[in-house]
């Protein structure tokens with residue numbers, strides 16, 4: 030049995046739709062465990078930011094989670110595959126009409142404090158990181174922060190809150206993260222999982 034920790038929410042939706050198609054019954058199911066006896070999978074659904082914990086504790090063999098979360102929570106996991114779903118971009122964004130200068134002391138609101146710290150350190154800028162759990166655009170609108178480091182997909186949230194992209198940092202996709210110490214048998218099951226995802230992506 031291969032235990033897969035699949036990030037609950039958007040990636041859960043996209044992955045399950047890809048593998049099983051669209052079913053109302055599945056969408057309405059609130060269970061956090063899904064069994065697939067044909068493929069010999071048990072899928073568990075932690076919050077995206079907790080996927081790394083389940084892998085670390087040996088409670089899952091493999092994780093499916095965004096690159097954004099892996100860069101923040103789990104850079105130490107091997108990642109043998111990335112997929113073309115869950116696609117967005119990590120960016121620095123700020124007010125559209127009153128462009129902020131990226132200089133020492135800049136206040137950066139983000140759900141990704143480690144990523145933001147690293148990005149500004151690489152630029153040689155001393156940034157003040159303000160860690161928030163969500164709705165980070167609001168921090169700029171209320172002048173709690175000068176800019177944000179966040180993911181952008183359609184750009185609608187930025188636009189509707191008076192922000193624009195200052196710099197694109199990296200592309201984000203769903204990635205596979207491998208737990209430590211998995212057996213050869215499970216490695217083969219992981220290979221089959223990667224192949225099935227890629228075949229289904231190419232068919233769509």
Ligand SMILES: Nc1ncnc2c1ncn2[C@@H]1O[C@H](COP(=O)(O)OP(=O)(O)OP(=O)(O)O)[C@@H](O)[C@H]1O
Pocket residue numbers: 037038039040076077078094095096097098115116117163180181182183201202203
């Ligand atoms: N437009 C997008 N907004 C947020 N996440 C996206 C987007 N597009 C792709 N993703 C991917 O989906 C993941 C987030 O999924 P989701 O928003 O469902 O989880 P969450 O942030 O834990 O949920 P919530 O914000 O409801 O607490 C991200 O980590 C990212 O990899």
Ligand SMILES: O=P(O)(O)OC[C@H]1O[C@H](OP(=O)(O)OP(=O)(O)O)[C@H](O)[C@@H]1O
Pocket residue numbers: 162163164165166179180181182183184185186187
């Ligand atoms: O470019 P867009 O298509 O508008 O999507 C980007 C928005 O989606 C995400 O937020 P999410 O919906 O996960 O809510 P949160 O801010 O509360 O985490 C992200 O943090 C942006 O706010």
